[in-house]
Amino acid sequence: MNLICTIAELEQAIDIQKQAGRIVGFVPTMGALHQGHLMLVNNAGEECDVVVVSIFVNPTQFNNNEDLQRYPRTLESDMRLLKSTPCSIVFAPSAEEVYPEEDTRVFQFGNIGSVMEGKYRPGHFNGVAQVVSKLFDMVKPHKAYFGLKDFQQLAIINSMVDQLKIPVEIIPCPIVRESDGLAMSSRNALLEPIERDNAALISKTLFEAQKKKKMYSVNELKKWVVGTIDTNSFLKTEYFDIVDDRELKSITSWEQKVNKVACIAVHCGKVRLIDNIIL
Ligand code: PAF
DSSP states (O other), X not given: OEEEOSHHHHHHHHHHHHHTTOOEEEEEEOSOOOXXXXXXXXXXXXXOSEEEEEEOOOGGGOSOHHHHHHXXXXXXXXXXXXXXXXXXXXXXXXXXXXXXXXXXXXXOOTHXXXXXXXXXXXXXXXXXXXXXXXHHHHHOOSEEEEEGGGHHHHXXXXXXXXXXXXXXXXXXXXXXXXXXXXXXOGGGGGSXXXXXXXXXXXXXXXXXXXXXXXXXXXXXXXXXXXXXXXXXTTEEEEEEEEEETTTXXXXXXXXXXXXXXXXXXXXXXXXXXXXXXXX
């Protein structure tokens, strides 16, 4: 496994692989790797000849400086974890390497960029689109792997790829959960032990909601979910919505002939957690 920190070296390494006719798979990450990331890397390994994993905490997608400072940075242990996967190149550039000058591009995503995460983290998706488009340009992968935990991010990436006509296949991968159901996230490492225990109520409530769907109207179910989570003193719901999986528009009735996804963001102490479930 090769650790590469510059774009020039990366492009050289990728060129060699592509000239040999190999399929390049790419897993972009911000590090602090967990089993969810490793599953993306393993999926890439099954479908591709070469797997590139980027580790870069992207400053432009943080709308809160404290959040950026607190984000875990664990390159050494990330490298150790990746040794047991099919990853062959780790790309860990500096911020100066990725942004030699300010990226002033402003993407337009319409509804999918302005609801839920888009509403509560203004600028976040623009930063995601900036960095992922740059990384795609550097790695030029045939396929790129993204987790469904960041459901809205996946919609943004698909839209960005369409808009910029990037020749890459986006592969969505299922959410990986801890044994108590909590969706795996690099942010989980920031939870105090007592917060970590209570955070399991988020996924537990989503799974219950899936079962209760038939008993309640859409609005009643929304109220039940928020009420259930907010009775726990460690948790505060930021938003909960049930949306269609294409436009991410709120649904108002179970009769609507669309695939329905329940999406949630919850504050647990200083940590903000997101999760979602297909209803
Ligand atoms: O999902 C993430 O970890 C990040 O948003 C991504 C896609 C690596 C871009 O920085």
